[in-house]
Amino acid sequence: MKRTTFALALAVAAGFSGTALAQAKEQFVPANGYWVGPYAPGGSGIFGGMLDYFKLINERDGGVNGVKLTWEKCETEYNNARGVECYERSKNKGPTGATVIHPLSTGITYSLIEKATADKIPVISMGYGRTDASDGRVFPYIFPLITNYWSQNTAKIKFIGQKEGGMDKLKGKKIVNLYHDSAYGKETIPVLDVQAKKYGFQVTHIAVPHPGNEQQSQWLQIRQLRPDWVILRGWGVMNPTALKTAARSGFPREKILGVWWSGAEEDVIPAGDAAKGYYAAAFNLPGTQHPAMKDILKYVYGKGQGEMDDKSRVGSIYHTRGVVHGIVTVEAIRTAQSKFGKGKPMTGEQIRWGIENLNIDDKRLKALGATDLMQPLKLSCKDHEGGGAVKFMQWDGRKWNVVSGWIESDQSIVRPMIEESAAAYAKEKGITPRDC
Amino acid sequence: MLYREAGQFKSTYAEDQQIFPIRQDRIAVALLLAVAFVVVPMVANQYWLSAILTPFLIFALATLGLNILTGYAGQLSLGTAAFMAVGAFMAYNFVLRMPWLGIIPSFILAGICAAAVGIVFGLPSLRIKGFYLAVATLACQFFVLWAIQRIGWFTNDSATGVITAQTVEILGYTFDTPQSKYLLTLGIVAVLALLAKNLMRSETGRAFMAVRDMDVAASVIGIPMMKTKLLAFAISSFYCGVAGALYAYTYLGTVEPEAFTLDLSFRILFMVIIGGVGSILGSFLGAAFITLLPIFLNVLFGAASHTFGLDISHAIVSNIELMIFGGLIIFFLIVEPHGLARLWQIAKEKLRLWPFPH
Numbered sequence: 001m002k003r004t005t006f007a008l009a010l011a012v013a014a015g016f017s018g019t020a021l022a023q024a025k026e027q028f029v030p031a032n033g034y035w036v037g038p039y040a041p042g043g044s045g046i047f048g049g050m051l052d053y054f055k056l057i058n059e060r061d062g063g064v065n066g067v068k069l070t071w072e073k074c075e076t077e078y079n080n081a082r083g084v085e086c087y088e089r090s091k092n093k094g095p096t097g098a099t100v101i102h103p104l105s106t107g108i109t110y111s112l113i114e115k116a117t118a119d120k121i122p123v124i125s126m127g128y129g130r131t132d133a134s135d136g137r138v139f140p141y142i143f144p145l146i147t148n149y150w151s152q153n154t155a156k157i158k159f160i161g162q163k164e165g166g167m168d169k170l171k172g173k174k175i176v177n178l179y180h181d182s183a184y185g186k187e188t189i190p191v192l193d194v195q196a197k198k199y200g201f202q203v204t205h206i207a208v209p210h211p212g213n214e215q216q217s218q219w220l221q222i223r224q225l226r227p228d229w230v231i232l233r234g235w236g237v238m239n240p241t242a243l244k245t246a247a248r249s250g251f252p253r254e255k256i257l258g259v260w261w262s263g264a265e266e267d268v269i270p271a272g273d274a275a276k277g278y279y280a281a282a283f284n285l286p287g288t289q290h291p292a293m294k295d296i297l298k299y300v301y302g303k304g305q306g307e308m309d310d311k312s313r314v315g316s317i318y319h320t321r322g323v324v325h326g327i328v329t330v331e332a333i334r335t336a337q338s339k340f341g342k343g344k345p346m347t348g349e350q351i352r353w354g355i356e357n358l359n360i361d362d363k364r365l366k367a368l369g370a371t372d373l374m375q376p377l378k379l380s381c382k383d384h385e386g387g388g389a390v391k392f393m394q395w396d397g398r399k400w401n402v403v404s405g406w407i408e409s410d411q412s413i414v415r416p417m418i419e420e421s422a423a424a425y426a427k428e429k430g431i432t433p434r435d436c
Numbered sequence: 437m438l439y440r441e442a443g444q445f446k447s448t449y450a451e452d453q454q455i456f457p458i459r460q461d462r463i464a465v466a467l468l469l470a471v472a473f474v475v476v477p478m479v480a481n482q483y484w485l486s487a488i489l490t491p492f493l494i495f496a497l498a499t500l501g502l503n504i505l506t507g508y509a510g511q512l513s514l515g516t517a518a519f520m521a522v523g524a525f526m527a528y529n530f531v532l533r534m535p536w537l538g539i540i541p542s543f544i545l546a547g548i549c550a551a552a553v554g555i556v557f558g559l560p561s562l563r564i565k566g567f568y569l570a571v572a573t574l575a576c577q578f579f580v581l582w583a584i585q586r587i588g589w590f591t592n593d594s595a596t597g598v599i600t601a602q603t604v605e606i607l608g609y610t611f612d613t614p615q616s617k618y619l620l621t622l623g624i625v626a627v628l629a630l631l632a633k634n635l636m637r638s639e640t641g642r643a644f645m646a647v648r649d650m651d652v653a654a655s656v657i658g659i660p661m662m663k664t665k666l667l668a669f670a671i672s673s674f675y676c677g678v679a680g681a682l683y684a685y686t687y688l689g690t691v692e693p694e695a696f697t698l699d700l701s702f703r704i705l706f707m708v709i710i711g712g713v714g715s716i717l718g719s720f721l722g723a724a725f726i727t728l729l730p731i732f733l734n735v736l737f738g739a740a741s742h743t744f745g746l747d748i749s750h751a752i753v754s755n756i757e758l759m760i761f762g763g764l765i766i767f768f769l770i771v772e773p774h775g776l777a778r779l780w781q782i783a784k785e786k787l788r789l790w791p792f793p794h
Contacts, residue, residue, distance in 0.1 A: 035751035035754045036755055040751070044751060072738070075734060075750075075754045080692075081687075081695075084486075085487040085491075085731060088482065088483045089487065106596075107598075107694070110596075110600075110690045114689050115689065118612075181585065181694075182692070182694050183694065184596075186595060186597055187596050190595045210697075425600075428602075429600070
C-alpha cells in the first residue's frame with residue numbers, strides 16, 4: 001500500500017511538473033480534446049480516429065521509421081482556460097516535447113497562437129481556427145490545414161451556383177447565413193459579404209446564441225425573408241435543432257447547406273426524418289472501405305485496442321476526420337525525419353519544417369490507402385492551407401451520399417483577404433513577415 | 437503553544453488598530469508574501485506559473501470583488517462575468533486608442549468603466565433585494581455581452597469578435613515571460629487585497645455590513661442607502677473589471693466575448709460561497725478550490741490509471757472527475773456551511789489552546 005501511494009505521489013508530482021522521464025525513440029503527440037460536455041461527439045470522434053491511426057502505425061509499421069508514437073489525453077472541455085492549461089501541461093512531455101498541437105477549438109487556437117509561436121510548437125487547426133493564419137509568412141507555426149473557413153465558403157457558393165444552373169444565376173438570390181454566435185460562427189461573415197457583392201446575391205446574417213437549442217425566432221425571421229438558400233454554420237446541438245425547426249416552419253431541407261461542423265452523423269440522426277435531403281460540406285469522407293480504414297479495423301479493433309467505445313462510429317465523419325488528422329501528423333513527422341534524420345524523435349521546430357514541406361500527392365495517398373478519404377495536400381512557406389477543395393454530401397435519412405466532385409475554392413477572393421488581414425495582424429503585433 | 441498572543445501588549449492606538457493584531461499572524465503573512473514574491477518565481481516552472489498560479493490569482497481577485505458586494509454588502513449579483521468583460525475590452529480599447537496612457541492607468545480606467553456599468557445596473561438594488569436583484573443583474577450579464585458582440589467599436593471591428601491583448605510594457609520593461617506576468621498579477625492582486633482588507637475595517641465597510649444585516653435598521657441609524665449600495669456596486673465592479681483586464685493581458689492573451697458567459701458568473705459565485713461569504717481570505721480559498729481542484733483531479737486520475745495500469749475509457753474518467761468535484765462541493769458545504777474561511781478560523785481558535793485545551 002505504502003509503495004503504491006508513493007508511486008502515485010511521484011506520478012502526480014511528475015504530472016504537475018510537466019516533465020516525464022525522457023525516453024529515446026518516442027514521439028509525443030498531446031491529445032488535448034474533449035470527451036464530455038455538449039461537444040463531446042466531435043471531440044471523442046476526432047481524437048478517437050487520430051489515436052486509432054497512431055495505434056495502427058505503431059502496431060503495423062512499428063512507428064514512424066521505428067519511432068513509436070506516444071500520447072496523453074487531457075480534457076479541455078472545449079474551454080479556453082482548460083485548453084491553455086492542457087497545452088502548458090503537455091508541451092514539455094516526451095523526449096522532444098509536444099510534436100504538434102491539435103486544439104480542436106477555434107477559441108483555444110486563438111489563445112495558443114502567440115504561446116505556441118514563442119515555444120516553437122506547431123499548431124494544426126484542420127478545418128477551423130484563425131483563417132488568416134493561412135498566410136505562413138506572418139504565422140510560421142500555425143497551420144489551418146486542408147481548407148479554411150473562407151475557402152470552404154467560396155466552394156459553398158460555387159456549389160449553390162451549380163445547383164442554380166450557373167454563377168450568373170446567383171444574381172438577385174437571397175441567402176441566409178445562420179451562424180453560431182461565437183468566434184467560430186462569425187468567421188465567415190466578411191467573405192460572404194465580399195461574395196455577395198461579386199455575384200450580386202443578397203446575404204442576411206442571423207445569429208443563434210450558444211448553445212442553439214432554441215431557434216424558433218430565427219426561423220420565423222427566415223420564413224419572412226423567404227431565402228433561396230440557408231447556409232447553416234452550426235456546431236453541436238444547434239444543428240439538429242435547426243433542421244427540426246426548419247421542418248416545423250416548412251423550409252425545404254434541400255435548400256439548407258451546412259458547414260463541415262454541421263455535417264456529421266451526430267448532427268442529423270437526432271433530427272430524424274427532418275434531416276432528409278440536407279446538404280453538408282466535407283473535407284474528409286466517411287466509410288470503412290478505404291484500405292487505411294480496413295487496416296485500422298484489422299490491426300487495432302481486431303486486437304480490441306480501438307479507441308471508440310461504440311464500434312459503429314468507426315468510419316463515421318468525425319472518426320475519419322480524426323484519421324485524416326492522424327495521417328497529416330504522421331506524414332509531417334515522416335517528412336521532418338527525411339531531412340533531420342530518420343528514426344529520431346523530432347522537435348517542434350523540425351516538425352514545423354515537416355508540415356511546411358508536406359506533399360501528399362495522389363500517389364502518396366494511394367500508398368497510404370487513403371484515396372477518397374482526403375484530398376491531396378501540398379503546403380509551402382507562404383501557403384499554410386494546402387488543399388482548399390471541398391466535396392458535398394446529402395443525407396438520405398440513413399447515410400451521407402457524396403453528390404459532388406472536389407469543388408475548388410475561389411482563391412482569387414480568399415487569398416487577398418487573407419493577406420490583408422494577416423498584414424494587419426503583423427502590423428498590430430510588430431511582426432516582420434518572413435520572406436518566401 | 438506557538439500561536440498565542442499572551443505577552444503582546446498594545447500601548448498605542450496604532451498598535452491596537454493594526455490589520456493583523458497578533459504578532460504570529462504578521463509573521464505568517466510576511467512569510468507568505470515573501471514566498472509568493474521571491475521563492476515562487478524562482479522555483480516554479482512555466483506550467484505552474486502560467487497555467488495554475490496566474491489564473492488562480494485572477495479568479496481570486498474577481499471573487500474578492502464579488503465578495504465585497506455579496507459577502508459584505510449583501511447584494512446578490514450574477515453580473516460578475518459581465519463586469520470582467522467590460523474590464524477586459526475597455527483595457528484593450530484604452531491601450532489601443534490611447535497608447536501613451538500606459539498599462540496600469542489603462543487597467544485603472546478599465547476598472548472605472550466597469551464601476552460605472554456596475555453603478556447603472558446597481559440602481560435596481562435601491563428598490564429590490566435578494567433573488568429579485570439577482571435577476572436584475574442577470575440583465576447586465578446579457579446586455580454587456582450583447583453590446584460587445586454587436587458593437588464593432590469594442591472589438592476594433594474584429595470579424596470574429598476575438599481581441600488579442602497588446603504587449604504589456606511598463607517603463608520600458610516588457611512583461612512577456614511567465615515569471616514577469618505572474619509577478620505583475622501578484623503585485624496588483626496584493627495591493628487590491630490590502631485595500632479591500634482595510635476598506636472593510638473602515639466606516640464604509642461597516643456601513644456595508646450594516647446594510648447587509650438589516651437595511652431598515654441601517655437607514656434608521658443614518659447610513660445613506662443609495663450611496664452605500666451604489667458604492668458597493670462600484671467597488672465590486674472595479675475589482676472585477678481589473679480582474680477581467682488581467683485575464684486578457686497576463687493570462688490568456690486573447691479574449692472572446694463568449695469567455696465571459698453566465699457560466700463564469702456562477703463559477704465566481706460558487707467561489708464566494710465555498711470560500712466563505714464576507715471574508716477576504718475566503719475569496720482566495722474559494723478561488724483555489726474551484727480553479728485548482730478539477731486540474732488536480734485530472735492529474736490524479738491520469739497518474740492513477742498510469743500507475744495501476746487501469747484501462748478505463750477517458751470519457752468515463754472525465755465524467756467521474758465532474759461528479760467528484762460536485763460531490764466535494766456538497767461535502768464541504770455540509771461540513772461547514774460558512775465556507776473554507778470559517779474552517780480556517782476554527783483551526784486558529786483550536787491552535788490558540790493547543791496543546792492544553794483545558
